[in-house]
Amino acid sequence: xxxxxxxxxxxxxxxxxxxxxxxxxxxxxxxxxxxxxxxxxxxxxxxxxxxxxxxxxxxxxxxxxxxxxxxxxxxxxxxxxxxxxxxxxxxxxxxxxxxxxxxxxxxxxxxxxxxxxxxxxxxxxxxxxxxxxxxxxxxxxxxxxxxxxxxxxxxxxxxxxxxxxx
Numbered sequence: 001x002x003x004x005x006x007x008x009x010x011x012x013x014x015x016x017x018x019x020x021x022x023x024x025x026x027x028x029x030x031x032x033x034x035x036x037x038x039x040x041x042x043x044x045x046x047x048x049x050x051x052x053x054x055x056x057x058x059x060x061x062x063x064x065x066x067x068x069x070x071x072x073x074x075x076x077x078x079x080x081x082x083x084x085x086x087x088x089x090x091x092x093x094x095x096x097x098x099x100x101x102x103x104x105x106x107x108x109x110x111x112x113x114x115x116x117x118x119x120x121x122x123x124x125x126x127x128x129x130x131x132x133x134x135x136x137x138x139x140x141x142x143x144x145x146x147x148x149x150x151x152x153x154x155x156x157x158x159x160x161x162x163x164x165x166x
Contacts, residue, residue, distance in 0.1 A: 008058075008065040009083075011120065012075045017068035020118050021057040027099045028061040048072065082113065082121035086129075090156050096124045097153045112154040126156045132163050139165070 013020055018036065025031040035058040039049040049055065049070065057068045085100075087093045101109065103117030112125045132144045140163045147162035148154070 006065060008067055010067040010069055011077075012069050012071045013118065014073045015070050016118060017057045017070040018054045020120075021059045021066075021068045023117075024061055024066075025059055027096070030060075030062045032060055034058045034060060034065075077115075077119040077121065079108070079113070079115075079121050082123050084123040084125060086125055086127045088127050093124055093126060093154055093156065096122075100124070109152040111148055111151060124154060126154055126159065132159065 011017075011020070021033055025033060035056075036054055037056045039047060039051055039053050039055045041051045044051070047055075049072075054070050056070070059066055059068070085096050087096065097114065100116045100122050101114045105115040105119075108115040108121070112123050113121060114124065115121050133141045135141055143165060144159055144163040147159055151158070
């Protein structure tokens with residue numbers, strides 16, 4: 001089986017790829033723009049982008065590689081794909097929730113999910129969620145699920161209290 005160098009999500013934007021990449025890089029530590037490529041004259045009849053305008057922006061968020069593409073208005077983000085941010089503390093959950101949710105759709109905030117101002121869905125979750133729900137038949141998992149379904153932003157203390165039976 002051939003090896004691959006890496007798997008990198010490509011995020012399709014209308015015209016905001018560079019703006020969005022800079023926004024995301026400003027939120028996550030150890031992040032950076034790694035490359036910006038521009039449209040040339042070739043293919044204008046297909047891509048309809050002015051020569052010299054931003055085509056793609058590659059960037060890293062805390063070491064994770066992404067690409068943002070200015071592909072036009074043809075496709076929009078939806079909840080079928082989201083990016084999960086696993087947080088160790090409530091302070092981290094609050095930080096990412098507030099930063100990524102700023103300017104987003106408040107109606108899309110449910111069970112730790114939010115949409116940012118570009119329409120991209122994020123899950124801001126506490127670490128340990130997988131263990132909390134590992135045995136779906138346990139009373140612990142049922143209590144944690146009931147608590148989670150009542151939340152917009154995750155509350156670690158409330159989830160743990162519910163899981164423990166308190």
